[in-house]
Amino acid sequence: MSNIIYIGYEFKVTPLQPGVEILIAELGYAGFESFVETEEGVTAYIQKDEWNASILDDVQILNSEEFKIAYEFNEIEQTNWNEEWEKNFNPIIVDDVCTVRAPFHEKPNTQYDIIIEPKMSFGTGHHETTHMMIQYILKNDFTNKSVLDMGCGTGVLAILAEMKGAKPVDAVDYDNWCYLNSIENVERNNCKNITVIEGDASVLSGRKYDIIIANINRNILLNDMETYVSCLNQNGLLFLSGFYNDDIPVIQETCEKYLLKFEEKLERNHWVALKFLN
Numbered sequence: 001m002s003n004i005i006y007i008g009y010e011f012k013v014t015p016l017q018p019g020v021e022i023l024i025a026e027l028g029y030a031g032f033e034s035f036v037e038t039e040e041g042v043t044a045y046i047q048k049d050e051w052n053a054s055i056l057d058d059v060q061i062l063n064s065e066e067f068k069i070a071y072e073f074n075e076i077e078q079t080n081w082n083e084e085w086e087k088n089f090n091p092i093i094v095d096d097v098c099t100v101r102a103p104f105h106e107k108p109n110t111q112y113d114i115i116i117e118p119k120m121s122f123g124t125g126h127h128e129t130t131h132m133m134i135q136y137i138l139k140n141d142f143t144n145k146s147v148l149d150m151g152c153g154t155g156v157l158a159i160l161a162e163m164k165g166a167k168p169v170d171a172v173d174y175d176n177w178c179y180l181n182s183i184e185n186v187e188r189n190n191c192k193n194i195t196v197i198e199g200d201a202s203v204l205s206g207r208k209y210d211i212i213i214a215n216i217n218r219n220i221l222l223n224d225m226e227t228y229v230s231c232l233n234q235n236g237l238l239f240l241s242g243f244y245n246d247d248i249p250v251i252q253e254t255c256e257k258y259l260l261k262f263e264e265k266l267e268r269n270h271w272v273a274l275k276f277l278n
């Protein structure tokens with residue numbers, strides 16, 4: 001990884017909160033991979049290969065009158081992500097029962113302890129959508145269920161699914177770096193029932209699952225919904241996240257078109273996660 005070129009954006013944000021929190025969420029969905037909070041705002045990183053000149057066009061907070069945001073960007077060669085993460089990645093605890101932490105953090109007392117070497121993949125539990133998907137996995141029965149984690153990022157949701165008794169579990173991501181990072185994290189957590197697959201919805205043909213978890217984004221979910229539903233067993237569950245409250249009608253309408261039944265909504269900071277029954 002050491003020779004990958006990144007573009008680093010240094011944002012100065014006033015007022016700092018909730019400006020930085022909203023900005024990070026929006027940048028994550030624009031394709032930025034990692035964030036380091038600073039005294040004045042946040043520095044966000046994206047691989048040069050993923051960057052384009054209109055990368056910030058959909059980041060709405062930049063046009064908001066509530067926040068003053070200035071930025072500059074530079075090309076950088078980042079060589080020591082571990083050191084960066086060690087300084088900036090705190091463990092998170094979900095509902096007092098599940099900790100997501102890095103290998104260098106102390107072992108917690110929670111029932112579930114997930115160790116993630118986050119490097120550059122989305123999925124440390126810090127994002128609202130990951131947090132809500134963890135909550136869904138914690139409160140639903142995964143024992144002996146076949147599970148698909150679509151858009152697995154670090155593999156965190158697949159790992160928790162296995163810890164909750166799911167098997168077999170497929171973890172799919174189209175990003176090569178996420179694919180490799182998920183394999184590492186699956187091994188690090190001694191998971192035995194997870195297969196990590198590199199690809200998009202086209203790799204799903206012919207596969208069947210009792211539960212599908214997909215934390216991606218509105219457009220990919222809408223685009224691939226038909227495929228997901230075709231892979232879902234009767235009475236199977238579909239958990240979706242990666243979109244905002246405002247997106248619920250279009251997501252729900254698409255799910256209902258494929259005869260899924262809406263069951264539950266979770267919400268954090270305008271982000272939502274939905275549960276559907278087949």
Ligand SMILES: C[S@@+](CC[C@H](N)C(=O)[O-])C[C@H]1O[C@@H](n2cnc3c(N)ncnc32)[C@H](O)[C@@H]1O
Pocket residue numbers: 121122123124125129130133150151152153154155156157172173174175178199200201215216217220242
């Ligand atoms: C929002 S992150 C979620 C990561 C993790 N599941 C979590 O909950 O934290 C979305 C992930 O989906 C992957 N992704 C985006 N579009 C995809 C597609 N069409 N097929 C497979 N993976 C995709 C991205 O590479 C990214 O890792």
